[in-house]
Amino acid sequence: MENTLDGYAHSNGLKNANVSFKVLFAILTMVVCLLSTSPVVPLTITILISLILIFKARIPLKFYLKFLSIPFIFGFLTFVFMAIFFGTGETWFNIGLFNLAVYKDGFNLGLLVFARVLGGFSCLAFLALTTPMTELFSVLESLRIPKIVLEIAMLMYRFIFVFLGEAENMYRSQNTRLGYGSLKNTYHSLGMLMSNLFIRTWLTGEQVYISMESRCYNGSIRTLKPQKNITPRNILMLISFESIMIIGVYLTSNLKFI
């Protein structure tokens, strides 16, 4: 459990910061990223958030880089394709292979998309790595998401881990008894694991319902949600950060790299 997203969300250096603050920060910063018409601001945001995550939230660099590598690769490929295939105007230079050339406008657009992907993703990473799912629920509730959706999400969150634990235990116990020794055994064992897990899911659902009924459950899940109000200091920080970024967006709006 230690090295998962959920583990970090519960044990990072920013776990005690106000939840609404973190959610607002992530959403607003993402909007700024999308508004920007030059890659400068999104890239700045990416760097800033990475610094915050590594130094302030103390997420290990290795884990963070691994986390960021997928959107990075995705963004980079998009960038390359756009630079080569999306241009219409002037070519910048010829690659000298299959008659392909890099277009100036394609290059600019590709760079912008790449920067937006990274910026947007780092905002999401900020939310995912610093805010436990459990606290997001209380924010979602105050955003008036339908109750039934939240209840299902809540139960799903809990039971993903119950069944993950069970699957892990079953897998280990099968492995102990050499269930994955050969290819044939592997198929057989995996099949049993899946069907067993399915039955367990069903039975556990029934048991949980019984135990909820025993606690006077009457169809809607009511629990205490810790509601911390966002402080004026947080709001001030938020406003100043986003304003600076928006000014940056304005100043760089006509900036082109080539």
Add this chain to the structure above:
Amino acid sequence: MNVIETKDITYHYPDGTEALEKVNFKAEKGKIVALLGPNGAGKSTLFLQFNGILRPTTGSIAVDGDLISYEKKNLMKIREKVGIVFQNPDDQLFAPTVLEDVAFGPMNLGLAEEQVEERVNEALKRVGMDGFEKKPPHHLSGGQKKRVAIAGILAMRPQIMVLDEPTSGLDPRGASQILKILYQLNQEGMTIIISTHDVDLVPLYADNVYIISEGKIIKEGSPQEVFGDVKTVRGANLRLPRIAHLMEILEKKDKMPFEKPYPLTIGEARKKILKEFEE
């Protein structure tokens, strides 16, 4: 007065398993009652009858003197009175955090939020889990989950608390802590019913003991009476408390003058041995 009394209840599971047969079980107000029995004897099945989750195939149950009627309104009232802590905490903990899980019961009672908060804090403190409010259950150990499950029922302050193997999976200190908590609650007037395999702890706390085997109650009485019937106890795949066993061996093999009833706890044994030496 009996707060829970079953009359000849029989229960068949839908697949035909006859889990209970003509069970007569009584719990007197303000007592601690222990239900002993081997695996598959029907302990969990019996407990689920107490708050109307399962309905007996034949026979009836009275809670607080009134027969359970199985309509929703009445069942809610019964469940406010009778709190059940389940055998497997993963079946009970459903909320994303400890705080929310423990608050679930009291919220359903319709209490104000401040009151709920107060009860939750008190319950968590009692089981030694304060400070874990924000943790999700999957970051807790098995024993910690068990404590949270107990707190979830404690916070509802039921008149009768039913615990299905509350000490299984706990370390020795944890087990005796839980029993101490139960003993305290009992002193404050709560009726406690527990099922257990731990025969060493039973005589320390229980006022009354039932032995169930293959769906039938085969012995009932005070701990002295029940453990005095060595044959029945062993016949039900159970054993004597270690102390009593030692006394039995000393009497039978070494011809020491410790006749029945054997002492069941360390305290009783100490008295008896000291008396022997003085004579």
